[in-house]
Amino acid sequence: MQATACAHSNIALIKYWGNRDHALRLPANPSLSMNLGGLFTRTTVRFRDDLTADQAVVDDQLLHGAALARVSAHLDYARRLAGCTLRAEVISHNNFPAGAGIASSASAFAALSLAAATALGLQLSERELSTYARLGSGSAARSVPNGFVVWHAGSDHASSYAESIAPADHWLLVDLVAIISAAHKAVGSTEGHRLAESSPFQAARVATAPARLAECVQAVLSRDFERLARLVELDSDMMHAVMQTSTPPLLYWLPPTLAVMQRVRALRAEGVGVCYTIDAGANVHCLCLPSAVARVRAELLAIEGVGAVREASTGGGAWLESVQR
Amino acid sequence: MQATACAHSNIALIKYWGNRDHALRLPANPSLSMNLGGLFTRTTVRFRDDLTADQAVVDDQLLHGAALARVSAHLDYARRLAGCTLRAEVISHNNFPAGAGIASSASAFAALSLAAATALGLQLSERELSTYARLGSGSAARSVPNGFVVWHAGSDHASSYAESIAPADHWLLVDLVAIISAAHKAVGSTEGHRLAESSPFQAARVATAPARLAECVQAVLSRDFERLARLVELDSDMMHAVMQTSTPPLLYWLPPTLAVMQRVRALRAEGVGVCYTIDAGANVHCLCLPSAVARVRAELLAIEGVGAVREASTGGGAWLESVQR
Numbered sequence: 001m002q003a004t005a006c007a008h009s010n011i012a013l014i015k016y017w018g019n020r021d022h023a024l025r026l027p028a029n030p031s032l033s034m035n036l037g038g039l040f041t042r043t044t045v046r047f048r049d050d051l052t053a054d055q056a057v058v059d060d061q062l063l064h065g066a067a068l069a070r071v072s073a074h075l076d077y078a079r080r081l082a083g084c085t086l087r088a089e090v091i092s093h094n095n096f097p098a099g100a101g102i103a104s105s106a107s108a109f110a111a112l113s114l115a116a117a118t119a120l121g122l123q124l125s126e127r128e129l130s131t132y133a134r135l136g137s138g139s140a141a142r143s144v145p146n147g148f149v150v151w152h153a154g155s156d157h158a159s160s161y162a163e164s165i166a167p168a169d170h171w172l173l174v175d176l177v178a179i180i181s182a183a184h185k186a187v188g189s190t191e192g193h194r195l196a197e198s199s200p201f202q203a204a205r206v207a208t209a210p211a212r213l214a215e216c217v218q219a220v221l222s223r224d225f226e227r228l229a230r231l232v233e234l235d236s237d238m239m240h241a242v243m244q245t246s247t248p249p250l251l252y253w254l255p256p257t258l259a260v261m262q263r264v265r266a267l268r269a270e271g272v273g274v275c276y277t278i279d280a281g282a283n284v285h286c287l288c289l290p291s292a293v294a295r296v297r298a299e300l301l302a303i304e305g306v307g308a309v310r311e312a313s314t315g316g317g318a319w320l321e322s323v324q325r
Numbered sequence: 326m327q328a329t330a331c332a333h334s335n336i337a338l339i340k341y342w343g344n345r346d347h348a349l350r351l352p353a354n355p356s357l358s359m360n361l362g363g364l365f366t367r368t369t370v371r372f373r374d375d376l377t378a379d380q381a382v383v384d385d386q387l388l389h390g391a392a393l394a395r396v397s398a399h400l401d402y403a404r405r406l407a408g409c410t411l412r413a414e415v416i417s418h419n420n421f422p423a424g425a426g427i428a429s430s431a432s433a434f435a436a437l438s439l440a441a442a443t444a445l446g447l448q449l450s451e452r453e454l455s456t457y458a459r460l461g462s463g464s465a466a467r468s469v470p471n472g473f474v475v476w477h478a479g480s481d482h483a484s485s486y487a488e489s490i491a492p493a494d495h496w497l498l499v500d501l502v503a504i505i506s507a508a509h510k511a512v513g514s515t516e517g518h519r520l521a522e523s524s525p526f527q528a529a530r531v532a533t534a535p536a537r538l539a540e541c542v543q544a545v546l547s548r549d550f551e552r553l554a555r556l557v558e559l560d561s562d563m564m565h566a567v568m569q570t571s572t573p574p575l576l577y578w579l580p581p582t583l584a585v586m587q588r589v590r591a592l593r594a595e596g597v598g599v600c601y602t603i604d605a606g607a608n609v610h611c612l613c614l615p616s617a618v619a620r621v622r623a624e625l626l627a628i629e630g631v632g633a634v635r636e637a638s639t640g641g642g643a644w645l646e647s648v649q650r
Contacts, residue, residue: 200533201526201566208525234570241526241566245559251587255580255630262576305580 001086001325002046003118007110007143007318008035009102011175011277011285013220013232014213015239016138016151018196018206025138026160028196029209030153032216033142034287036175037168037315041107043092045075045115051087058092058108074109074136075116082120090115096310102177102283105189109136110143110318118323129318130161138193146317148220150213168314171223174293177310178300180256180282187250189280195246202246205238225289229268229275232287236277243280252281256305260284263299272296326411326650327371328443332435332468332643333360334427336500336602336610338545338557339538340564341463341476343521343531350463351485353521354534355478357541358467359612361500362493362640366432368417370400370440376412383417383433399434399461400441407445415440421635427502427608430514434461435468435643443648454643455486463518471642473545475538493639496548499618502635503625505581505607512575514605520571527571530563550614554593554600557612561602568605577606581630585609588624597621 010033018028054072056063063071075088090112094104113133117124124132126145134141134151141161142149147168154160187195196202212235219228243250257278264276264286273289274296288296293311300309335358343353379397381388388396400413415437419429438458442449449457451470459466459476466486467474472493479485512520521527537560544553568575582603589601589611598614599621613621618636625634 200529200563204525204529234572234574237566237569237574238525241562241570244562245566247559249559249562251583251590253583254587255584258576258578258583259580262579265576 001119002044003115003323004042004044004321005111005114005118005318006040006042006321007107007114008037008315009039009041009096009104009107009312010035010139010142010149011287012139012142012279013228013277014209014216014235017193017239017242018202019138019193020153022194024157024160025134026156027138027151027153028202029206030213031142031151032213032220033139033149033151034173034175035143035147035149035168035315035317036312038312039096039102039107039310040315041092041094041104041111042321043090043108043111043115045112045119046089047084047086047119048089049086051089054087054090056090056092059094070136071112074112077132077135078113078116078120078122082122084120088116088119102310105137106139106143109133109140112136113140114144114318114320118320119325121325126317127161127163130163131157134160144318147314150217164317165217166220168316171220171314172290173314174288174290175312176286176288176293176296176300177312178260178284178286178303178306179308179310180254180260180284180305192243192250192280195248195250196242199242199246201238201242205242225273229287232275232277240278250280252278254282254305256303257282257284259303259305260286260300263303267296267299326444327369328440328648329367329369329646330436330439330443330643331365331367331646332432332439333362333640334364334366334421334429334432335360335464335467335474336612337464337467337604338553338602339534339541339560342518342564342567343527344463344518345478347519349482349485350459351481352463352476352478353527354531355538356467356476357538357545358464358474358476359498359500360468360472360474360493360640360642361427361637363637364421364427364432364635365640366417366419366429366436367646368415368433368436368440370437370444371414372409372411372444373414374411376414379412379415381415381417384419395461396437399437402457402460403438403441403445403447407447409445413441413444427635430462431464431468434458434465437461438465439469439643439645443645444650446650451642452486452488455488456482459485469643472639475542489642490542491545493641496545496639497615498639499613499615500637501611501613501618501621501625502637503585503609503611503628503631504633504635505579505585505609505630517568517575517605520573520575521567524567524571526563526567530567550598557600557602565603575605577603579607579630581628582607582609584628584630585611585625588628592621592624
């Protein structure tokens with residue numbers, strides 16, 4: 001009873017921040033993302049009759065305490081569905097650094113969900129798998145389907161799921177991630193989502209998100225980069241405005257973050273196909289048209305404080321690598 | 326018919342951004358400021374019968390075009406009140422650099438208003454002088470009264486004026502201005518105010534401003550620095566969030582701006598009495614308790630990108646230096 005599954009990280013074009021239900025991770029607003037081909041988590045789940053507790057190893061580190069409990073609670077959901085009481089061994093690897101602006105929890109919980117469900121012989125639809133992944137980490141719902149993905153906010157567990165609006169090969173975009181800081185972020189997303197409501201701007205952000213999302217979906221479907229760029233930057237700036245005006249304030253940007261944002265804006269003003277978006281961290285995702293990649297990479301590496309540039313391009317949905325039952 | 330008047334610049338603790346009436350500069354929300362003793366404009370106005378047009382020299386530069394027209398239109402208001410048609414010569418000096426985060430238009434139009442009204446023999450009350458100054462530059466209304474000043478938003482010309490809530494000697498605070506960039510800002514405040522409404526956050530900022538202002542007035546009256554600090558930073562961050570999410574976006578911060586913000590937060594967490602606030606520019610005003618000044622100045626000068634630290638402390642209202650009639 002073992003399966004190995006992989007899932008890409010994803011970058012939100014229209015952001016998720018704040019929940020209407022924290023326990024179920026029902027988001028305050030719908031979101032839109034692009035899977036990041038090349039940045040993924042590979043996870044093996046093996047249910048064993050010789051274990052008295054779940055074990056999990058992430059990037060060669062044994063998990064303990066709250067981190068292990070989060071994985072174990074996630075496995076419980078699949079065990080309940082399968083009527084199984086066996087404990088499991090979980091081995092997971094990210095091919096990118098965790099906790100620094102690239103959403104490792106998204107790819108990790110998407111891969112874990114697919115591996116656990118498969119190891120237990122559950123026949124989940126993509127939609128069901130997406131709702132399952134969401135319970136572990138909201139944005140993991142979006143790492144299940146292919147390419148460009150909308151996560152419907154929904155009103156209960158079954159209605160809050162993600163689905164593809166266009167496959168990965170619809171539009172090749174490149175994400176050059178300017179790595180500013182590999183330091184683990186001070187306030188994680190799960191805790192941050194709880195602070196969203198304390199910002200005087202969260203209600204306006206949530207109320208206007210569906211309209212931004214609808215326009216951004218159109219920009220993706222019509223491959224209109226200029227329109228996409230404007231919306232993606234506005235939505236990122238709006239999320240960070242909410243973060244920065246919450247109580248306590250969350251200021252994830254570092255000085256080089258701002259330098260990259262300004263360089264990206266200046267490049268686009270020159271006609272270079274690039275825009276920025278920033279998750280709950282200091283790194284800057286620079287979405288590029290393929291024609292702009294070489295120029296943008298060189299420009300990013302020339303900015304003081306940018307330690308490295310990581311590259312990904314539009315990626316597919318979660319996939320199974322092996323099954324032994 | 327000549328008068329010389331001076332007025333301090335001021336720093337807003339609760340910010341003004343956006344107008345309900347652009348022509349009259351009736352602000353979208355009330356604001357609260359502290360005059361900056363030590364940073365002032367000195368302006369001489371001389372009405373002469375040998376001039377066919379107004380002349381103005383600011384920091385030894387002759388004004389032309391729109392800048393001269395703005396001064397001339399401001400003089401017209403006083404001329405109408407006085408029934409005078411003489412043209413004037415205006416000589417003005419700032420003792421700080423213009424257009425880089427220290428509000429030179431506030432001190433300049435406050436000093437100009439007092440000098441022009443006095444030269445023409447008008448007997449204006451402080452309230453009338455404040456409304457007059459407001460027509461030239463909104464925040465100039467606040468440079469007329471003494472010390473800590475509330476500018477009532479009002480609903481028409483006569484009701485939109487500033488008044489002192491506490492004199493300068495009520496509370497000695499020191500403003501250490503971290504000078505990041507002496508470059509003139511790309512988008513001036515008059516133009517920026519017109520963009521405020523395009524931000525999805527402006528309505529929420531305006532709606533919640535009176536409550537922040539009332540709490541901040543209490544913090545000033547009770548000399549409660551910790552409460553002041555929290556409100557001042559939140560209000561500054563809210564204004565910049567509106568700026569950054571307007572269309573087009575206004576991103577006044579530069580990388581060192583962010584470095585200063587973070588250093589100030591870290592210092593306060595250590596118990597140092599300092600908070601930041603930022604106007605429409607890259608410079609950071611670091612408001613300090615007197616006991617914190619030496620430490621904060623040293624910390625600011627150690628930050629890369631901080632070119633200089635300018636110092637001011639709670640200042641009085643506009644004053645007359647000389648009159649010849």
